[in-house]
Amino acid sequence: MSVSKILDGKLVEKNVELKGWLVTKRSSGGVQFLIIRDGTGTIQATVHKNEVKGRVFSDTERLTQESSIIVKGVVKEDKRAPGGYEVRIRDLQIVHLAEREYPLAKKSHGVDFLMNFRQLWIRSSRQTSILKIRAEIEKACRDFLDENGFVLTDSPILTPSSCEGVATLFEVPYFGDKAFLTQSGQLYVEATVAAFGKVYCFGPTFRAEKSKTPRHLTEFWMVEPEIAFCGFDDNLKLQEEMVTYIVRRVLEKRRRELETLKRDLEPLKKVEPPFDRVSYTETIEMLQSAGYQIEWGEDLGAPHERFISLKFEKPVFVHRYPAKAKAFYMQPDPENPEVVLCADLLAPEGYGEIIGGSERIHDLKILKQKIKEFNLPKEAYEWYLDLRRYGSVPHSGFGLGIERTVMWICKLKHVRETIPFPRTISRINP
Numbered sequence: 001m002s003v004s005k006i007l008d009g010k011l012v013e014k015n016v017e018l019k020g021w022l023v024t025k026r027s028s029g030g031v032q033f034l035i036i037r038d039g040t041g042t043i044q045a046t047v048h049k050n051e052v053k054g055r056v057f058s059d060t061e062r063l064t065q066e067s068s069i070i071v072k073g074v075v076k077e078d079k080r081a082p083g084g085y086e087v088r089i090r091d092l093q094i095v096h097l098a099e100r101e102y103p104l105a106k107k108s109h110g111v112d113f114l115m116n117f118r119q120l121w122i123r124s125s126r127q128t129s130i131l132k133i134r135a136e137i138e139k140a141c142r143d144f145l146d147e148n149g150f151v152l153t154d155s156p157i158l159t160p161s162s163c164e165g166v167a168t169l170f171e172v173p174y175f176g177d178k179a180f181l182t183q184s185g186q187l188y189v190e191a192t193v194a195a196f197g198k199v200y201c202f203g204p205t206f207r208a209e210k211s212k213t214p215r216h217l218t219e220f221w222m223v224e225p226e227i228a229f230c231g232f233d234d235n236l237k238l239q240e241e242m243v244t245y246i247v248r249r250v251l252e253k254r255r256r257e258l259e260t261l262k263r264d265l266e267p268l269k270k271v272e273p274p275f276d277r278v279s280y281t282e283t284i285e286m287l288q289s290a291g292y293q294i295e296w297g298e299d300l301g302a303p304h305e306r307f308i309s310l311k312f313e314k315p316v317f318v319h320r321y322p323a324k325a326k327a328f329y330m331q332p333d334p335e336n337p338e339v340v341l342c343a344d345l346l347a348p349e350g351y352g353e354i355i356g357g358s359e360r361i362h363d364l365k366i367l368k369q370k371i372k373e374f375n376l377p378k379e380a381y382e383w384y385l386d387l388r389r390y391g392s393v394p395h396s397g398f399g400l401g402i403e404r405t406v407m408w409i410c411k412l413k414h415v416r417e418t419i420p421f422p423r424t425i426s427r428i429n430p
């Protein structure tokens, strides 16, 4: 039996067996109060001296925090118990008596200390809530795309060339040659999209991000849909539908976890299409008139995104960035080739970019020219140019960063809690 089923309230007066771990224990008179977690939730269980064998009571006395146990007992409704139910224990078996000094026993540890014990910290109710929401978001991404006719095509992790700029490449030795960890599966879904029409990849991506910020990881997960015969506007429509689908799914299935995190639900309930669209040029004007020192041509930084994002209640698209500030593969705007047909989706409440997307260059000549302008090694992109030689079509796509999305939906201050084992410039352990 699972804790979550007991908390649903349909097992009152029934006999249950629970397998789990001890969170805390206290005793009062002849009663011991245990808080037990089993991965689905936490529940109170009580051992009454006059109701159990002496062995059960003395075993309970020996229990240390995080010991693993199997208990049998009867479910009781009890308003005083957290969650409203408790298990009145009849029998208890110790599977493993944990060592006495649990490193995280004290409540007052800083995040850095907790991160050093991430292998244990992930057991806490706050961390399990975040990671359950993450899993729900990942499932929602897949469900949305699968239900809409997309084919999952996995992209390689070891790659011969860069997608998002050479500055953040991780190099790995490759049999006397070198390879790079993928920064994005995009170039490969641009190939599979010509085989299937609508595709996506979903996997880990890597960037040697040299700056230490609350929203940068060096290893993060991205879902990247790509659509053939799709222009800039249809790409944005797909993004607002997908983000709305994700938020609704979390509100529907992970309400208990959002409540554990004390997440204000009102801003999430407002998420629905359409999202506002502002151009990069308008954005620069808004920033300048608010006193920010930023010139047309510069990429937006976290404080700029935060400022814009706080101006809107829902996620907002910032579109048509200067070509020079963005990646080589983006389609120039036919009305102004200084800017490209791209958009970043900024999450509200100050969060900033969670999606980067664009229409891709489908013309061979323009793409060759761009590869040259960006000083990229031409040979490494020959295979990619073939996609413009045989059956080239206008196509678009985007990448949604899972951790940034979890960070926003859970309303966290730092991205490191959104992934089981975060990797940053200053952390590769545990």
Ligand code: 4AD
Pocket: 163, 164, 183, 184, 185, 186, 207, 209, 215, 216, 217, 218, 220, 222, 224, 225, 353, 354, 355, 356, 357, 358, 397, 398, 399, 400, 401, 402, 403, 404, 405
């Ligand atoms: O904007 P980016 O760099 O876009 C791409 O990689 C495109 N090739 C995607 C595509 O069109 N298929 O990254 C996409 C998203 C960002 O919006 C952000 O959510 C996330 O990936 N991201 C990071 N998340 C955590 N740590 C980092 N260092 C990240 N860099 C990007």
Ligand code: MG
Pocket: 344, 353, 355, 356
């Ligand atoms: Mg981006």
